Amino acid sequence: QVRLVESGGGxxxxxxxxxxxxxxxxxxSSLYVMGWFRQAPGKEREFVANMNRSGGDDxxxxxxxxxxxxxVSTKNMEYLYLRMNSLQPEDTAVYYCAATxxxxxxTQSTFYDYWGQGTQVTVSS
Numbered sequence: 278q279v280r281l282v283e284s285g286g287g288x289x290x291x292x293x294x295x296x297x298x299x300x301x302x303x304x305x306s307s308l309y310v311m312g313w314f315r316q317a318p319g320k321e322r323e324f325v326a327n328m329n330r331s332g333g334d335d336x337x338x339x340x341x342x343x344x345x346x347x348x349v350s351t352k353n354m355e356y357l358y359l360r361m362n363s364l365q366p367e368d369t370a371v372y373y374c375a376a377t378x379x380x381x382x383x384t385q386s387t388f389y390d391y392w393g394q395g396t397q398v399t400v401s402s
């Protein structure tokens with residue numbers, strides 16, 4: 278079993294920055310791709326960024342150049358980060374950490390097997 282726990286959300290003014298963290302424990306050796314998704318009120322959950330074990334990554338277009346995903350792997354744990362700069366009100370959402378055994382950088386949420394509880398990011402104008 279795998280457990281994902283996010284932290285780092287909060288309230289920030291437009292133009293500000295936040296860093297989200299996700300800690301994965303359990304059978305982390307099976308987690309090939311880890312990523313971030315977000316869900317705003319009344320909207321569907323959407324892909325933000327992901328990264329595989331080799332350091333390959335992918336981003337949704339609207340966050341390219343502003344968000345940076347990074348990952349640290351240890352023997353028994355995986356750590357995933359999302360540095361968010363130049364935040365805008367439209368970035369307001371609950372951000373979820375997710376992980377999958379898939380071997381490719383999939384962006385559809387249905388391919389992800391494990392999810393964290395989410396952390397709220399609110400950007401004020």
